[in-house]
Amino acid sequence: MDATLPTGWTLAASAFNWTPHIIEARRTSAEIVTGIAGDNVANVIELEPGLLWRTFPAPQNHEVDAFREELRAAGGRVSTVGCSLDDFTGTTQRRTTGQRLEFLVPQLDAAHRVGATGVRLPIGQAGPELLRLILPLLHDLDLVLFEEIQGHQTPLNPQIRPALDQIAALDDPKVRVLVDISMLMPGLPVTYLDELARGGVSPVLCSRLESEWKDPSTNQAVVAALRSGTVPGRIHTLFMNLLIRFGRSDAAELRDIMPLVGAFHLKFWDLEDADGRVSQPIEDLGRLLTRQGFTGTLTSEWGGHEWLRNDPSEMTRRHLALAEASLAAGSTREPAKAT
Template sequence: MSAQLPEEWTLAASAFNWSPELMVADRTSPEIAASIGASGVASVIELEAAQTWRTFPHLDDAETASIRETLDATGTSVSIVGASLDDWLTATARRSEDERHEFLLPQLRGAQRLGAEGIRLPIGQAGPALLERLLPDLHEHGLTLYEELQGQQSPDKPQHAAAVETVAAIDDPRIRLLVDISMLMPSLPPSYLAKLRAGGVDPALVDALERDWRNPATLAAVQDALRDSTVPPQVHTMFMNLVIRFGRSDARELRDILPLVSGVHLKFWDLDDSHGRISNPIREISSELAAVGFTGTLCSEWGGHEWIDSLTPEQATRAHLALAREAIADGASTPAPA
């Protein structure tokens, strides 16, 4: 018998996990998304608007109806649609507030027509004025807008604190936060460290990353390597994960914002759960969420497909969901530490 989640907690999978198959392009994005439900991996999924609609950002009504029909045929439902907000008309001309609003409206309509519960944007991108303007649209369409915190975007940083305060000040359940547990990494993925070693990164630095990721001195060494241009060009983009996508926070540090959280991304990179590297953050955030009466979706999201080709998206997601279900059930039934 599988572990039981609390009522009104939904475990989902992101179609983003299937990005490698999207690049192969032997099936359409909606067909791949529908296969997640058809294969029994997850009946509830997240979609990325830019990956799903060929007519993005306009989201043609006929295409939306076709996507809905494809998903419905396999009993696959949509929790959140990852929206995109392109702030620039050209390389030098920004969109006006009217144009930013108009850019998002088709994505709201598309999400509603797919039966989604909400859309997602990066923390702070919309800004206070656009959030206030979108509020009547969100109520009209029955959608929630989620502002996502991830990686190094801890809420104690001024720019992110201001965005969180905006959500709190609006004080409407149609605008909420989504936390990606890439914020809560106790150590780095062994598969990632192996790629850095193979790519020629200074072995002493990789040793420090493996041994002492959360030490501020380790992050300072990362920044020194970037500043001194000692990172090999072939792994430079991958190396940037250390200052952007990999976080160093603890679940209890999020307590002040958790009453505003209605969605969680269970980000994972590989399946190595040595010392609870994957399961402990899930267990800890679940305990904290249970303490504030959380309701919403927890979604498996695989970032490691960028450097791992030994697993298929289905294999990786299925295994991660099984691990996550156990960790969520355990954490939600365990009181959060004082």
């Protein structure tokens, strides 16, 4: 699949894409995830263990081993395991650093046991004390901890910058950044805009979201709509994507943190690409990665199943083909010269 890409770039698929099928439970989670490789969608897979292993968050060896052998037989292997760090034991009781470590260690062990090369947490969630404690474990287990940034979490975000600075100060290849390209959205997904309109969002706001997404003042209009109570309750969760999951950055804004970046989520929502809103950010990324000498995994992650009922295998196949072509184009294309 990635024969035309530069050496060291590996395309993968996230098991998260199959969430609707896992919830339907017509087959076991393990059957669905191993089917990603067995059906030749992708042979490198990022796992979401909360969707996969019944014994999560302390996956038991027998369950991990059985899945590992089934995936291997299907011709697949694991790239990253998405870890969870529950910071509270109740509604108000926060876990101590020792308790947080106890919660995380079984997941690290399972990731190693299943043959993963990395684990993933949200940016900054581990914090300096826990990072100090797990760093020796990461080396012992030969795992990379990826701290993920996405959506509005740009490198210049003052809430994100301290965590990025901490990773830089550690200067250890076992702790890297994972960038979700939901940060790089020149326009909103066509199908998402349609869903907002059907859900009762004001035509005036829908028009603005379609034509002026990258204008910072559009965010103020989104907040104003929420505060005014004009967003129908049935689509509140969907509407909140505008404030959390969808970003307005450009690939060039990642340049300064690229030495810290070891992986990407090629997030997509639909495949409506007539104006390049899906492919252009990936091509821009390919150009940046080539100049920066990137090596790592680029994982197709579909978030649009929140409102679409399309087949995950078909969507992922098509997206991986589009991503490969876009990355290859970016890796071989010279940047435009200033006039």
